[in-house]
Amino acid sequence: MSTISLKIHIVKSNNIKTMQFEETMIVYDACRLIRERVPDAAQGQPNEYGLFKPDEDPTKGRWLEQGRTLEYYHLKSGDILEYRKKQRPLRVRTLDGTVKTLLVDDSQTVAELTKQVCARIGLLNPEEFAFTTEEEISDTLSRRQQHYARDQKKLDTLKKKLHTDDELNWLNPDKSLREQGIEETAVLTLRKKFFFSDQNVDRNDPVQLNLLFVQSRDAIIDGTHPCTREEGIQFAALQCQVQYGNHNEAKHKPGFLTLEEMLPREYTKLKGMERLIFAEHRKLHNLSELNAKFRYIQLCRSLRTYGVTFFLVKEKMRGRNKLVPRLLGITRESIMRVDETTKEVLKTWPLTTVRRWAASPNSFTLDFGDYSESFYSVQTTEGETISQLIAGYIDIIMQKKKPRHVEVPDEEDEPVIVDFEVDPKKASVTTFTRGGHGYAEEEGLAGLGVPQQAGSDEGARMSHGEMAQHGEMMGAPGIKHQPQSEAANPQLLAVQNALRAHCEEGAAVATAVQGDLATRADLPPLGTDSASLKWKQTTLDVSRQNVSSALAAML
Numbered sequence: 001m002s003t004i005s006l007k008i009h010i011v012k013s014n015n016i017k018t019m020q021f022e023e024t025m026i027v028y029d030a031c032r033l034i035r036e037r038v039p040d041a042a043q044g045q046p047n048e049y050g051l052f053k054p055d056e057d058p059t060k061g062r063w064l065e066q067g068r069t070l071e072y073y074h075l076k077s078g079d080i081l082e083y084r085k086k087q088r089p090l091r092v093r094t095l096d097g098t099v100k101t102l103l104v105d106d107s108q109t110v111a112e113l114t115k116q117v118c119a120r121i122g123l124l125n126p127e128e129f130a131f132t133t134e135e136e137i138s139d140t141l142s143r144r145q146q147h148y149a150r151d152q153k154k155l156d157t158l159k160k161k162l163h164t165d166d167e168l169n170w171l172n173p174d175k176s177l178r179e180q181g182i183e184e185t186a187v188l189t190l191r192k193k194f195f196f197s198d199q200n201v202d203r204n205d206p207v208q209l210n211l212l213f214v215q216s217r218d219a220i221i222d223g224t225h226p227c228t229r230e231e232g233i234q235f236a237a238l239q240c241q242v243q244y245g246n247h248n249e250a251k252h253k254p255g256f257l258t259l260e261e262m263l264p265r266e267y268t269k270l271k272g273m274e275r276l277i278f279a280e281h282r283k284l285h286n287l288s289e290l291n292a293k294f295r296y297i298q299l300c301r302s303l304r305t306y307g308v309t310f311f312l313v314k315e316k317m318r319g320r321n322k323l324v325p326r327l328l329g330i331t332r333e334s335i336m337r338v339d340e341t342t343k344e345v346l347k348t349w350p351l352t353t354v355r356r357w358a359a360s361p362n363s364f365t366l367d368f369g370d371y372s373e374s375f376y377s378v379q380t381t382e383g384e385t386i387s388q389l390i391a392g393y394i395d396i397i398m399q400k401k402k403p404r405h406v407e408v409p410d411e412e413d414e415p416v417i418v419d420f421e422v423d424p425k426k427a428s429v430t431t432f433t434r435g436g437h438g439y440a441e442e443e444g445l446a447g448l449g450v451p452q453q454a455g456s457d458e459g460a461r462m463s464h465g466e467m468a469q470h471g472e473m474m475g476a477p478g479i480k481h482q483p484q485s486e487a488a489n490p491q492l493l494a495v496q497n498a499l500r501a502h503c504e505e506g507a508a509v510a511t512a513v514q515g516d517l518a519t520r521a522d523l524p525p526l527g528t529d530s531a532s533l534k535w536k537q538t539t540l541d542v543s544r545q546n547v548s549s550a551l552a553a554m555l
Helices: 027-037 111-122 138-149 151-163 206-221 227-243 273-282 291-300 383-401 491-517 528-555
Strands: 003-010 015-022 049-053 080-084 086-095 100-104 130-134 187-192 310-317 323-330 334-338 345-350 356-360 365-366 376-379 414-424 427-432 443-444 449-451 460-462 469-471 479-481
Touching: 027 049, 086 111, 100 111, 111 130, 111 187, 138 528, 187 206, 187 356, 206 227, 206 291, 227 273, 227 443, 310 383, 323 376, 356 383, 365 383
Parallel strands: 003 080, 086 187
Antiparallel strands: 003 015, 049 080, 086 100, 130 187, 310 323, 310 376, 323 334, 334 345, 356 365, 365 376, 414 427, 449 479, 460 469
8 A cells, every 4th residue: 555755734833744644545534643643733623624735826726625535636745735724714795785704614615605604694595696706706817818809898898888797706606715716805795696586585584685675776776677767766766765764855855866876877867857756755655664675676576687697798690700799698497689789688598498508718609409490609708607607597496396305303213104094984193103013003993972962062082092182073963972081181172272262263353354345435525637536546556556565475
């Protein structure tokens, strides 16, 4: 069995020791051996330390996995390994401006770190979130340099105008922070990347509701989601309710609002916009901040571009050897060709028709199999990012389709399913019980028939041996089926009485509501003038919105 001599650098004490290891030794055993033989390394918890293989290029250094052997990493005698702490600080900014500093494992991938951060913040669907950085990532930087070398600055200017996903530097979820050159002082932004289950976000999840509101608001203001003038006024009014509360005539006057922070750029210079916003804001009186955010997101979801991630690409014109700009849109359900000026959808391919795809440094190709006559290929430097987005949606779909496994508590006695069959109604009760039988046992519980007056509320009890659980069984009218054991359970009877009282109370409430619905509302007499008709229409619109909000909250 061959051995290798490695130089172990103890980073904490800055000492270097030469040690011999067997090539077939796993990294976990190597770390244990280092702690045993080097006193300086026997500090702290063992699971907080690991072996790191450095490189002249910081992005090429890598952590050695605990379950791998040393020969897996092609180590040679004389190589240097660092024995260092795996934890590092990570600064995370959410879109509402909050910055949190967390201690994370530097050896984990970005996908694993995202799950940990979302769990600490309180987000229930971490697979739909990802990190972005304001600094250029090494891979992205090299692609952009090639991009500029080809004199396509005009295309980049168009990207900034359209606010496509090309502007965001998404971290690769399959690599660690160190492999992507993320320093410990860098601040990462947590954003929603996959719009898959956001329609389920409601007021019961205020953390995610707030983050989704901020991201939707920014997308409306910067023009990512085009909207009409009337929709822009509605968005601005809801934002006023979120930020300033109820309308105040003495305070909320023209000149109070900063329209650039509330409206898309094309509507900020229009006359009378602030007056129209305040008119809509006045209608939102007593609407809570949480409900205002929810309605803002609801309105944003109704836009045709919501949930679409856009990439500005170049495609070849049919019949001509010329490349023209085009928007490529990716959603949870489809891939779209979109006009870069009007954002009109030109063609849609369902995501289920995608057979395969290929990404290269300067292009991206889609194969739809029998659903298309030829491949769809575009020129782009973001091919890898598009590939990760499509693969991410497919992974989420596959995870949602996995059957949920119901675990039975693991105890000493194996759970046994016992089926009780009761005559004459042939009703059966299936339950878990603890016993050493190892098989299903069937016992008759019906006893001798005892006459009883018809319509009596008293039922018969059934029991199994010494079990504390009892049920009631009624047979033909006037006949009481009495079990062999007449032991009553006071607790169960109290629960049954409480349930009966609860049902009776619910029935009474339903009857009262039915009576109220049958009574016509007593409205003051209204005329047919324009003011009366406008009041009727406004009241009807508000009622419809309230009903829609209530139904959305229940779904």
